[in-house]
Amino acid sequence: xxxxxxxxxxxxxxxxxxxxxxxxxxxxxxxxxxxxxxxxxxxxxxxxxxxxxxxxxxxxxxxxxxxxxxxxxxxxxxxxxxxxxxxxxxxxxxxxxxxxxxxxxxxxxxxxxxxxxxxxxxxxxxxxxxxxxxxxxxxxxxxxxxxxxxxxxxxxxxxxxx
Amino acid sequence: xxxxxxxxxxxxxxxxxxxxxxxxxxxxxxxxxxxxxxxxxxxxxxxxxxxxxxxxxxxxxxxxxxxxxxxxxxxxxxxxxxxxxxxxxxxxxxxxxxxxxxxxxxxxxxxxxxxxxxxxxxxxxxxxxxxxxxxxxxxxxxxxxxxxxxxxxxxxxxxxxxxxxxxxxxxxxxxxxxxxxxxxxxxxxxxxxxxxxxxxxxxxxxxxxxxxxxxxxxxxxxxxxxxxxxxxxxxxxxxxxxxxxxxxxxxxxxxxxxxxxxxx
Ligand SMILES: Cc1cc2nc3c(=O)[nH]c(=O)nc-3n(C[C@H](O)[C@H](O)[C@H](O)COP(=O)(O)OP(=O)(O)OC[C@H]3O[C@@H](n4cnc5c(N)ncnc54)[C@H](O)[C@@H]3O)c2cc1C
Ligand code: FES
Ligand code: FES
Numbered sequence: 162x163x164x165x166x167x168x169x170x171x172x173x174x175x176x177x178x179x180x181x182x183x184x185x186x187x188x189x190x191x192x193x194x195x196x197x198x199x200x201x202x203x204x205x206x207x208x209x210x211x212x213x214x215x216x217x218x219x220x221x222x223x224x225x226x227x228x229x230x231x232x233x234x235x236x237x238x239x240x241x242x243x244x245x246x247x248x249x250x251x252x253x254x255x256x257x258x259x260x261x262x263x264x265x266x267x268x269x270x271x272x273x274x275x276x277x278x279x280x281x282x283x284x285x286x287x288x289x290x291x292x293x294x295x296x297x298x299x300x301x302x303x304x305x306x307x308x309x310x311x312x313x314x315x316x317x318x319x320x321x322x323x
Numbered sequence: 324x325x326x327x328x329x330x331x332x333x334x335x336x337x338x339x340x341x342x343x344x345x346x347x348x349x350x351x352x353x354x355x356x357x358x359x360x361x362x363x364x365x366x367x368x369x370x371x372x373x374x375x376x377x378x379x380x381x382x383x384x385x386x387x388x389x390x391x392x393x394x395x396x397x398x399x400x401x402x403x404x405x406x407x408x409x410x411x412x413x414x415x416x417x418x419x420x421x422x423x424x425x426x427x428x429x430x431x432x433x434x435x436x437x438x439x440x441x442x443x444x445x446x447x448x449x450x451x452x453x454x455x456x457x458x459x460x461x462x463x464x465x466x467x468x469x470x471x472x473x474x475x476x477x478x479x480x481x482x483x484x485x486x487x488x489x490x491x492x493x494x495x496x497x498x499x500x501x502x503x504x505x506x507x508x509x510x511x512x513x514x515x516x517x518x519x520x521x522x523x524x525x526x527x528x529x530x531x532x533x534x535x536x537x538x539x540x541x542x543x544x545x546x547x548x549x550x551x552x553x554x555x556x557x558x559x560x561x562x563x564x565x566x567x568x569x570x571x572x573x574x575x576x577x578x579x580x581x582x583x584x585x586x587x
Pocket of ligand 1 (some may be wrong): 369
């Protein structure tokens with residue numbers, strides 16, 4: 162079946178089988194391989210992207226369900242090809258990763274979390290609770306939590322303290 | 324995943340005709356249970372009928388003493404709803420404990436109750452509050468809706484359209500989550516309603532159940548102490564690698580007492 166959708170601000174279309182998962186469509190048909198698959202059980206969050214501004218697990222959605230929707234993947238967050246998003250920069254600076262496999266999903270979850278808690282302080286407890294849907298097998302989370310707190314502050318600052 | 328036909332329904336009539344014309348159709352809400360089931364090849368429907376396009380199935384309405392929630396309303400919306408937080412804070416809190424943010428953005432109340440996982444949270448709220456399940460053909464009281472492990476009173480092709488909850492005087496939900504999955508090992512929903520106290524336990528048995536002995540004692544004295552000596556026998560409770568039946572029986576008393584303590 163034919164689907165067409167917006168991804169990172171660009172229009173895409175493709176022919177998919179009804180059983181094609183959204184993450185398969187992104188990775189194998191569009192070559193957007195930043196969205197990872199880490200589990201088969203909808204638990205790890207490596208496949209987290211945004212659909213209409215909400216974080217979702219792209220391994221637990223059919224491509225067909227995304228027909229007509231507006232998606233953002235990790236490829237769409239940096240302001241330009243040479244500049245990192247403040248949240249990406251915060252992960253780099255705070256050792257928010259080791260192997261980096263979970264990082265795209267972590268960053269997409271972090272951005273959704275900042276959005277949900279707009280105007281509130283993102284403390285460590287909130288960040289840890291909000292990361293419930295993302296697993297990391299290497300870092301022990303400490304650096305990730307620090308990175309998200311720093312990234313949230315940097316995003317606030319870059320929006321003029323709003 | 325086995326191959327299937329995909330159909331998106333935009334109205335209840337669409338959904339019905341797609342279901343009737345399919346060999347072995349299945350409805351899909353958020354897909355949070357259905358898609359993992361299909362991935363594991365545990366189901367092989369001929370047609371998957373996506374309810375995502377039916378706007379009538381969405382939304383939260385509060386009218387005086389009832390809160391009504393459309394079947395396709397996701398957990399995140401219930402958790403964030405100011406209306407729900409004001410009318411039945413325990414219900415918004417329960418929704419906020421389900422899974423993780425990504426799951427709460429997709430999983431729906433209709434899908435959760437139709438699926439009736441023994442460890443799901445919503446059945447506790449429905450039975451604890453004495454809710455009514457509205458379907459395409461009838462109204463079913465929550466006490467009659469959950470019939471067994473992964474079983475409900477729904478007939479083939481019957482759709483949940485909404486759930487209405489009477490607003491209680493006070494209510495609380497306490498859950499002992501599985502540390503890995505966050506599903507309820509035991510969850511206790513306690514409510515003081517105009518028809519008396521209701522105690523609903525989820526996670527512990529094959530399906531949600533009430534504890535009449537606790538309800539009777541709480542109708543006399545609504546305090547944690549009133550149920551201090553009441554325990555639920557372990558005989559019919561679940562035993563698995565997460566918790567033995569005896570441990571679950573113990574948790575029922577602990578969670579129920581904590582829920583009552585929240586209320587008083
Ligand atoms: C990682 C993870 C963690 C989770 N943790 C929890 C938890 O802690 N607590 C908890 O309670 N749940 C938990 N869940 C389950 C989640 O809450 C979903 O609500 C549940 O899986 C149902 O999903 P859904 O609404 O997307 O329905 P679907 O998966 O789309 O459908 C489920 C079943 O219901 C049927 N159905 C759907 N809608 C209707 C309707 N309107 N009428 C009739 N039948 C219908 C479908 O045909 C299907 O059989 C978790 C799920 C995941 C993936
Ligand atoms: S790959 Fe999607 S949750 Fe693990
Ligand atoms: S950095 Fe390796 S999985 Fe998280």
